[in-house]
Amino acid sequence: MNRLEHLRSKLDKLDDEFSRRVRRDVEVPCSPHVTLDGRAFTAFCSNDYLGLAGDSRLVEALAEGARRWGVGAGASHLVSGHYTVQHELEERLAAFVGRERALVFSSGFMANMGIIPALVGRGDAIFADRLNHASLIDAMLLSRADLHRFAHLDTAALERQLAASSAGTKLIVSDSVFSMDGDVAPLRELMALAERFDAWLLIDDAHGFGVLGPQGRGAPAEAGISGWRLIQMGTLSKAAGVSGAFVAGEAAVIEWLMQKARTYIFTTGSPPALAHVLLACIDLIESGDERRAHLAALIERLTKGLAQERWKLLPSRTPIQPLVVGDNAAALALGEALMEEGLWIPAIRPPTVPAGSARLRITLSAAHTFADVERLVETVNRLEKTL
Numbered sequence: 001m002n003r004l005e006h007l008r009s010k011l012d013k014l015d016d017e018f019s020r021r022v023r024r025d026v027e028v029p030c031s032p033h034v035t036l037d038g039r040a041f042t043a044f045c046s047n048d049y050l051g052l053a054g055d056s057r058l059v060e061a062l063a064e065g066a067r068r069w070g071v072g073a074g075a076s077h078l079v080s081g082h083y084t085v086q087h088e089l090e091e092r093l094a095a096f097v098g099r100e101r102a103l104v105f106s107s108g109f110m111a112n113m114g115i116i117p118a119l120v121g122r123g124d125a126i127f128a129d130r131l132n133h134a135s136l137i138d139a140m141l142l143s144r145a146d147l148h149r150f151a152h153l154d155t156a157a158l159e160r161q162l163a164a165s166s167a168g169t170k171l172i173v174s175d176s177v178f179s180m181d182g183d184v185a186p187l188r189e190l191m192a193l194a195e196r197f198d199a200w201l202l203i204d205d206a207h208g209f210g211v212l213g214p215q216g217r218g219a220p221a222e223a224g225i226s227g228w229r230l231i232q233m234g235t236l237s238k239a240a241g242v243s244g245a246f247v248a249g250e251a252a253v254i255e256w257l258m259q260k261a262r263t264y265i266f267t268t269g270s271p272p273a274l275a276h277v278l279l280a281c282i283d284l285i286e287s288g289d290e291r292r293a294h295l296a297a298l299i300e301r302l303t304k305g306l307a308q309e310r311w312k313l314l315p316s317r318t319p320i321q322p323l324v325v326g327d328n329a330a331a332l333a334l335g336e337a338l339m340e341e342g343l344w345i346p347a348i349r350p351p352t353v354p355a356g357s358a359r360l361r362i363t364l365s366a367a368h369t370f371a372d373v374e375r376l377v378e379t380v381n382r383l384e385k386t387l
Protein backbone atom coordinates (compact mmCIF):
# COMPACT_ATOMS: atom_id res chain seq x y z
CA MET A 1 0.00 0.00 0.00
CA ASN A 2 1.46 3.37 -0.91
CA ARG A 3 0.93 6.51 1.19
CA LEU A 4 -2.15 7.57 -0.75
CA GLU A 5 -3.79 4.13 -0.53
CA HIS A 6 -3.04 4.11 3.18
CA LEU A 7 -4.81 7.43 3.58
CA ARG A 8 -7.78 6.14 1.59
CA SER A 9 -8.05 3.10 3.82
CA LYS A 10 -8.06 5.36 6.86
CA LEU A 11 -10.92 7.33 5.31
CA ASP A 12 -12.81 4.06 4.74
CA LYS A 13 -12.28 3.24 8.40
CA LEU A 14 -14.04 6.50 9.35
CA ASP A 15 -17.06 5.21 7.41
CA ASP A 16 -16.92 1.85 9.22
CA GLU A 17 -17.00 3.68 12.56
CA PHE A 18 -19.82 6.01 11.51
CA SER A 19 -17.48 8.87 12.23
CA ARG A 20 -16.95 10.45 8.81
CA ARG A 21 -18.22 14.03 8.86
CA VAL A 22 -20.01 15.65 5.97
CA ARG A 23 -20.81 19.30 5.34
CA ARG A 24 -24.14 20.59 4.16
CA ASP A 25 -24.19 23.63 1.90
CA VAL A 26 -26.72 26.11 3.30
CA GLU A 27 -28.39 28.18 0.60
CA VAL A 28 -29.61 31.15 2.65
CA PRO A 29 -28.17 33.44 5.39
CA CYS A 30 -27.77 32.03 8.90
CA SER A 31 -31.21 31.64 10.53
CA PRO A 32 -33.27 28.90 12.19
CA HIS A 33 -35.09 28.61 8.86
CA VAL A 34 -32.80 27.41 6.11
CA THR A 35 -32.87 25.55 2.83
CA LEU A 36 -30.56 22.67 1.89
CA ASP A 37 -30.81 21.21 -1.62
CA GLY A 38 -33.93 23.32 -2.11
CA ARG A 39 -35.69 21.78 0.92
CA ALA A 40 -36.79 23.82 3.94
CA PHE A 41 -35.51 22.92 7.40
CA THR A 42 -35.80 24.31 10.88
CA ALA A 43 -32.25 24.27 12.27
CA PHE A 44 -31.34 23.77 15.92
CA CYS A 45 -27.59 23.71 15.51
CA SER A 46 -26.07 27.18 15.20
CA ASN A 47 -24.38 29.16 17.98
CA ASP A 48 -26.18 32.31 16.84
CA TYR A 49 -27.91 32.46 20.23
CA LEU A 50 -29.38 35.94 19.87
CA GLY A 51 -30.27 35.65 16.19
CA LEU A 52 -27.87 38.42 15.18
CA ALA A 53 -25.96 36.66 12.36
CA GLY A 54 -28.57 37.56 9.76
CA ASP A 55 -29.97 40.75 11.36
CA SER A 56 -30.75 43.33 8.66
CA ARG A 57 -29.43 46.26 10.76
CA LEU A 58 -26.11 44.47 11.06
CA VAL A 59 -26.04 43.70 7.35
CA GLU A 60 -26.35 47.46 6.79
CA ALA A 61 -23.65 48.15 9.39
CA LEU A 62 -21.26 45.75 7.63
CA ALA A 63 -21.92 47.41 4.27
CA GLU A 64 -21.38 50.82 5.85
CA GLY A 65 -18.20 49.50 7.52
CA ALA A 66 -16.89 48.28 4.18
CA ARG A 67 -17.62 51.64 2.51
CA ARG A 68 -15.82 53.45 5.32
CA TRP A 69 -12.92 51.01 5.85
CA GLY A 70 -12.57 48.90 2.71
CA VAL A 71 -12.44 45.12 2.82
CA GLY A 72 -8.99 44.25 4.16
CA ALA A 73 -6.51 45.36 6.84
CA GLY A 74 -3.48 45.09 4.55
CA ALA A 75 -0.98 44.01 7.20
CA SER A 76 -0.67 42.57 10.68
CA HIS A 77 -1.80 44.74 13.60
CA LEU A 78 1.69 45.61 14.82
CA VAL A 79 2.93 46.65 11.37
CA SER A 80 0.26 48.83 9.75
CA GLY A 81 -2.97 46.81 9.92
CA HIS A 82 -4.55 48.30 13.04
CA TYR A 83 -7.33 50.89 12.68
CA THR A 84 -9.02 53.41 14.95
CA VAL A 85 -12.29 51.50 14.69
CA GLN A 86 -10.53 48.42 16.08
CA HIS A 87 -9.14 50.45 18.96
CA GLU A 88 -12.67 51.69 19.61
CA LEU A 89 -14.02 48.12 19.58
CA GLU A 90 -11.41 47.01 22.11
CA GLU A 91 -12.31 49.88 24.43
CA ARG A 92 -16.00 49.09 24.05
CA LEU A 93 -15.45 45.39 24.82
CA ALA A 94 -13.27 46.11 27.87
CA ALA A 95 -15.86 48.51 29.29
CA PHE A 96 -18.70 46.12 28.50
CA VAL A 97 -17.17 43.20 30.41
CA GLY A 98 -15.80 45.51 33.11
CA ARG A 99 -12.07 44.98 32.58
CA GLU A 100 -9.20 47.42 32.04
CA ARG A 101 -8.29 46.45 28.51
CA ALA A 102 -9.14 44.05 25.68
CA LEU A 103 -7.34 42.69 22.62
CA VAL A 104 -9.23 41.42 19.55
CA PHE A 105 -8.08 38.33 17.66
CA SER A 106 -9.28 37.01 14.28
CA SER A 107 -10.94 33.95 15.84
CA GLY A 108 -11.50 32.22 19.14
CA PHE A 109 -9.27 29.34 18.15
CA MET A 110 -6.45 31.76 17.40
CA ALA A 111 -7.02 33.67 20.64
CA ASN A 112 -6.60 30.54 22.74
CA MET A 113 -3.61 29.37 20.71
CA GLY A 114 -2.00 32.75 21.34
CA ILE A 115 -2.91 33.36 24.98
CA ILE A 116 -1.80 30.12 26.65
CA PRO A 117 1.73 29.81 25.22
CA ALA A 118 2.26 33.52 25.99
CA LEU A 119 1.49 32.90 29.67
CA VAL A 120 3.16 29.57 30.42
CA GLY A 121 5.99 27.43 29.07
CA ARG A 122 8.39 24.68 30.10
CA GLY A 123 8.53 24.25 33.88
CA ASP A 124 5.10 25.82 34.36
CA ALA A 125 1.85 23.91 34.88
CA ILE A 126 -1.66 24.05 33.45
CA PHE A 127 -4.72 22.67 35.23
CA ALA A 128 -7.59 22.05 32.84
CA ASP A 129 -11.11 20.65 32.89
CA ARG A 130 -11.26 17.46 30.83
CA LEU A 131 -14.09 18.76 28.67
CA ASN A 132 -12.41 22.02 27.65
CA HIS A 133 -12.66 23.08 24.02
CA ALA A 134 -10.23 21.65 21.45
CA SER A 135 -8.54 25.03 20.95
CA LEU A 136 -7.60 25.14 24.65
CA ILE A 137 -6.27 21.58 24.49
CA ASP A 138 -4.12 22.31 21.44
CA ALA A 139 -2.89 25.56 22.99
CA MET A 140 -1.85 23.71 26.15
CA LEU A 141 0.14 21.19 24.12
CA LEU A 142 1.77 23.98 22.17
CA SER A 143 2.85 25.74 25.38
CA ARG A 144 4.95 22.74 26.57
CA ALA A 145 3.88 23.37 30.15
CA ASP A 146 3.06 20.31 32.32
CA LEU A 147 -0.57 19.32 31.89
CA HIS A 148 -2.93 18.32 34.67
CA ARG A 149 -6.43 17.53 33.46
CA PHE A 150 -9.11 17.18 36.11
CA ALA A 151 -12.46 15.38 35.86
CA HIS A 152 -15.22 17.60 34.52
CA LEU A 153 -16.19 20.29 37.11
CA ASP A 154 -14.27 18.42 39.85
CA THR A 155 -12.82 21.27 41.94
CA ALA A 156 -11.72 18.84 44.69
CA ALA A 157 -9.48 17.07 42.16
CA LEU A 158 -8.22 20.44 40.94
CA GLU A 159 -7.40 21.44 44.51
CA ARG A 160 -5.36 18.26 45.03
CA GLN A 161 -3.45 18.83 41.79
CA LEU A 162 -2.70 22.45 42.68
CA ALA A 163 -1.57 21.50 46.20
CA ALA A 164 0.82 18.88 44.80
CA SER A 165 2.38 21.19 42.19
CA SER A 166 5.63 23.05 42.63
CA ALA A 167 5.52 24.61 39.16
CA GLY A 168 6.81 28.14 38.66
CA THR A 169 3.70 29.62 37.07
CA LYS A 170 0.34 27.94 37.44
CA LEU A 171 -2.58 28.46 35.07
CA ILE A 172 -6.11 27.16 35.59
CA VAL A 173 -8.06 26.90 32.33
CA SER A 174 -11.77 26.27 31.86
CA ASP A 175 -14.64 26.86 29.49
CA SER A 176 -17.34 28.89 31.26
CA VAL A 177 -20.20 27.20 29.40
CA PHE A 178 -19.03 23.82 28.07
CA SER A 179 -19.55 23.78 24.35
CA MET A 180 -20.86 20.22 23.94
CA ASP A 181 -22.57 19.87 27.34
CA GLY A 182 -24.05 23.29 28.05
CA ASP A 183 -23.27 23.21 31.76
CA VAL A 184 -21.46 26.06 33.53
CA ALA A 185 -18.13 25.88 35.38
CA PRO A 186 -18.07 26.79 39.10
CA LEU A 187 -16.34 30.09 38.42
CA ARG A 188 -16.29 31.41 41.99
CA GLU A 189 -14.68 28.20 43.24
CA LEU A 190 -12.13 28.28 40.44
CA MET A 191 -11.30 31.88 41.36
CA ALA A 192 -10.93 31.01 45.05
CA LEU A 193 -8.50 28.21 44.15
CA ALA A 194 -6.56 30.51 41.83
CA GLU A 195 -6.14 32.95 44.71
CA ARG A 196 -5.23 30.29 47.23
CA PHE A 197 -2.60 28.65 45.03
CA ASP A 198 -1.36 31.82 43.32
CA ALA A 199 -2.48 30.82 39.83
CA TRP A 200 -3.78 32.62 36.78
CA LEU A 201 -7.36 31.80 35.80
CA LEU A 202 -8.20 31.73 32.08
CA ILE A 203 -11.92 31.49 31.35
CA ASP A 204 -13.10 30.76 27.80
CA ASP A 205 -16.50 32.48 27.68
CA ALA A 206 -17.27 31.61 24.03
CA HIS A 207 -20.82 30.49 24.90
CA GLY A 208 -21.44 32.83 27.84
CA PHE A 209 -20.66 36.19 26.23
CA GLY A 210 -23.89 37.82 25.05
CA VAL A 211 -26.05 35.20 26.76
CA LEU A 212 -25.25 35.14 30.49
CA GLY A 213 -24.81 37.91 33.03
CA PRO A 214 -26.40 41.36 33.21
CA GLN A 215 -27.03 42.65 29.65
CA GLY A 216 -25.15 39.61 28.35
CA ARG A 217 -21.80 40.70 29.83
CA GLY A 218 -20.84 37.06 30.18
CA ALA A 219 -20.33 34.28 32.70
CA PRO A 220 -17.59 36.03 34.75
CA ALA A 221 -19.91 39.02 35.23
CA GLU A 222 -22.76 36.69 36.18
CA ALA A 223 -20.54 34.97 38.77
CA GLY A 224 -19.20 38.32 39.96
CA ILE A 225 -15.54 37.34 39.58
CA SER A 226 -12.83 39.80 38.56
CA GLY A 227 -9.32 40.86 39.62
CA TRP A 228 -5.95 40.72 37.92
CA ARG A 229 -5.71 36.91 37.99
CA LEU A 230 -8.76 36.59 35.78
CA ILE A 231 -8.08 36.52 32.05
CA GLN A 232 -11.31 36.17 30.12
CA MET A 233 -11.68 35.29 26.51
CA GLY A 234 -14.92 35.67 24.57
CA THR A 235 -15.82 34.98 20.97
CA LEU A 236 -17.47 37.42 18.60
CA SER A 237 -18.60 34.54 16.38
CA LYS A 238 -21.38 33.07 18.51
CA ALA A 239 -23.92 35.30 20.29
CA ALA A 240 -22.30 38.37 18.69
CA GLY A 241 -23.12 36.86 15.30
CA VAL A 242 -20.01 37.81 13.29
CA SER A 243 -16.48 36.45 13.77
CA GLY A 244 -13.40 37.11 15.86
CA ALA A 245 -12.68 36.94 19.57
CA PHE A 246 -11.27 39.04 22.37
CA VAL A 247 -9.29 38.60 25.54
CA ALA A 248 -9.89 41.01 28.41
CA GLY A 249 -8.16 41.62 31.71
CA GLU A 250 -5.67 43.80 33.58
CA ALA A 251 -3.93 46.30 31.26
CA ALA A 252 -0.44 44.85 31.83
CA VAL A 253 -1.65 41.33 31.06
CA ILE A 254 -3.22 42.46 27.80
CA GLU A 255 -0.08 44.42 26.88
CA TRP A 256 1.97 41.26 27.49
CA LEU A 257 -0.35 39.24 25.25
CA MET A 258 -0.06 41.87 22.51
CA GLN A 259 3.73 41.57 22.75
CA LYS A 260 3.88 37.78 22.88
CA ALA A 261 0.79 36.08 21.44
CA ARG A 262 2.04 34.71 18.13
CA THR A 263 -1.45 34.26 16.66
CA TYR A 264 -1.96 37.98 17.17
CA ILE A 265 1.42 39.14 15.91
CA PHE A 266 1.99 36.94 12.89
CA THR A 267 -1.33 37.18 11.13
CA THR A 268 -3.02 39.84 9.03
CA GLY A 269 -5.35 42.04 11.03
CA SER A 270 -9.00 41.15 10.64
CA PRO A 271 -10.89 43.49 8.29
CA PRO A 272 -11.63 46.81 10.05
CA ALA A 273 -15.17 46.69 8.61
CA LEU A 274 -15.78 43.79 10.99
CA ALA A 275 -14.91 46.01 13.95
CA HIS A 276 -17.41 48.54 12.62
CA VAL A 277 -20.25 45.99 12.55
CA LEU A 278 -19.16 44.46 15.87
CA LEU A 279 -19.65 47.81 17.62
CA ALA A 280 -23.29 47.61 16.50
CA CYS A 281 -23.46 43.98 17.68
CA ILE A 282 -22.33 44.95 21.19
CA ASP A 283 -25.10 47.59 21.26
CA LEU A 284 -27.66 44.92 20.33
CA ILE A 285 -26.27 42.53 22.94
CA GLU A 286 -26.40 45.24 25.60
CA SER A 287 -29.99 46.16 24.78
CA GLY A 288 -30.96 42.51 24.19
CA ASP A 289 -32.75 41.64 27.43
CA GLU A 290 -35.93 40.86 25.50
CA ARG A 291 -34.09 38.44 23.22
CA ARG A 292 -32.50 36.76 26.24
CA ALA A 293 -35.88 36.48 27.98
CA HIS A 294 -37.40 34.85 24.89
CA LEU A 295 -34.42 32.48 24.71
CA ALA A 296 -34.89 31.51 28.36
CA ALA A 297 -38.58 30.81 27.71
CA LEU A 298 -37.67 28.60 24.73
CA ILE A 299 -35.16 26.67 26.86
CA GLU A 300 -37.85 26.06 29.46
CA ARG A 301 -40.35 24.94 26.82
CA LEU A 302 -37.82 22.41 25.45
CA THR A 303 -36.62 20.97 28.77
CA LYS A 304 -40.16 20.62 30.11
CA GLY A 305 -41.53 19.20 26.86
CA LEU A 306 -39.10 16.42 26.01
CA ALA A 307 -40.26 13.10 27.45
CA GLN A 308 -36.67 11.76 27.81
CA GLU A 309 -37.62 8.12 28.02
CA ARG A 310 -34.68 6.74 26.05
CA TRP A 311 -32.70 9.84 25.18
CA LYS A 312 -31.72 12.14 28.04
CA LEU A 313 -30.95 15.82 28.07
CA LEU A 314 -27.82 16.75 29.99
CA PRO A 315 -28.43 19.16 32.88
CA SER A 316 -28.08 22.60 31.30
CA ARG A 317 -29.64 26.02 31.78
CA THR A 318 -27.98 27.47 28.67
CA PRO A 319 -29.09 27.44 25.01
CA ILE A 320 -26.90 24.32 24.53
CA GLN A 321 -29.23 21.37 25.25
CA PRO A 322 -27.52 18.08 24.36
CA LEU A 323 -29.72 15.02 23.91
CA VAL A 324 -27.48 12.03 24.58
CA VAL A 325 -28.24 9.01 22.41
CA GLY A 326 -25.20 6.80 23.04
CA ASP A 327 -23.57 5.10 20.08
CA ASN A 328 -22.60 6.76 16.83
CA ALA A 329 -24.95 4.79 14.59
CA ALA A 330 -27.99 5.50 16.78
CA ALA A 331 -27.20 9.22 16.95
CA LEU A 332 -26.77 9.35 13.17
CA ALA A 333 -30.05 7.47 12.67
CA LEU A 334 -31.91 9.93 14.88
CA GLY A 335 -30.31 12.86 13.07
CA GLU A 336 -31.42 11.40 9.74
CA ALA A 337 -34.95 10.69 10.97
CA LEU A 338 -35.21 14.33 12.09
CA MET A 339 -33.99 15.47 8.66
CA GLU A 340 -36.87 13.49 7.11
CA GLU A 341 -39.17 15.59 9.27
CA GLY A 342 -37.54 18.85 8.22
CA LEU A 343 -35.53 19.35 11.43
CA TRP A 344 -31.76 19.85 11.23
CA ILE A 345 -29.59 18.83 14.20
CA PRO A 346 -26.39 17.05 13.16
CA ALA A 347 -25.14 14.23 15.41
CA ILE A 348 -22.03 15.08 17.41
CA ARG A 349 -19.72 12.10 17.78
CA PRO A 350 -16.31 11.27 19.25
CA PRO A 351 -13.66 12.67 19.27
CA THR A 352 -15.68 15.87 19.78
CA VAL A 353 -17.42 14.16 22.73
CA PRO A 354 -16.34 11.14 24.83
CA ALA A 355 -16.85 7.67 23.28
CA GLY A 356 -20.34 6.24 23.88
CA SER A 357 -21.90 9.69 24.40
CA ALA A 358 -22.82 10.57 20.81
CA ARG A 359 -25.55 13.16 20.95
CA LEU A 360 -27.71 15.63 19.19
CA ARG A 361 -26.45 18.98 20.33
CA ILE A 362 -29.66 20.99 20.26
CA THR A 363 -29.02 24.71 20.36
CA LEU A 364 -31.70 27.33 20.72
CA SER A 365 -31.69 30.88 19.43
CA ALA A 366 -33.78 33.93 20.20
CA ALA A 367 -34.70 33.74 16.50
CA HIS A 368 -36.64 30.50 17.13
CA THR A 369 -40.39 30.73 17.71
CA PHE A 370 -42.37 28.76 20.28
CA ALA A 371 -43.91 26.88 17.33
CA ASP A 372 -40.39 25.80 16.20
CA VAL A 373 -39.65 24.36 19.62
CA GLU A 374 -43.09 22.69 19.91
CA ARG A 375 -42.47 20.95 16.61
CA LEU A 376 -39.06 19.73 17.76
CA VAL A 377 -40.48 18.46 21.06
CA GLU A 378 -43.40 16.68 19.40
CA THR A 379 -41.16 15.06 16.76
CA VAL A 380 -38.46 13.85 19.16
CA ASN A 381 -41.06 12.45 21.56
CA ARG A 382 -42.72 10.56 18.70
CA LEU A 383 -39.43 9.20 17.31
CA GLU A 384 -38.41 8.08 20.79
CA LYS A 385 -41.32 5.60 20.65
CA THR A 386 -41.05 4.54 17.03
CA LEU A 387 -37.42 4.69 15.87
Ligand SMILES: *Cc1c(COP(=O)(O)O)cnc(C)c1O
Pocket (backbone or CB within 6 Å): 107, 108, 109, 110, 112, 133, 135, 175, 179, 204, 206, 207, 235, 236, 237, 243, 244, 245
Ligand atom coordinates in the same frame (compact mmCIF):
# COMPACT_ATOMS: atom_id res chain seq x y z
C1 LIG B 1 -16.21 28.06 19.26
C2 LIG B 1 -15.26 28.01 20.40
C3 LIG B 1 -13.97 28.52 20.29
C4 LIG B 1 -13.42 28.98 18.96
O1 LIG B 1 -13.98 30.18 18.57
P1 LIG B 1 -14.02 30.58 17.04
O2 LIG B 1 -14.25 32.03 17.03
O3 LIG B 1 -15.13 29.79 16.43
O4 LIG B 1 -12.70 30.19 16.45
C5 LIG B 1 -13.18 28.55 21.40
N1 LIG B 1 -13.63 28.08 22.58
C6 LIG B 1 -14.86 27.55 22.72
C7 LIG B 1 -15.30 27.04 24.05
C8 LIG B 1 -15.71 27.49 21.63
O5 LIG B 1 -16.91 26.94 21.74
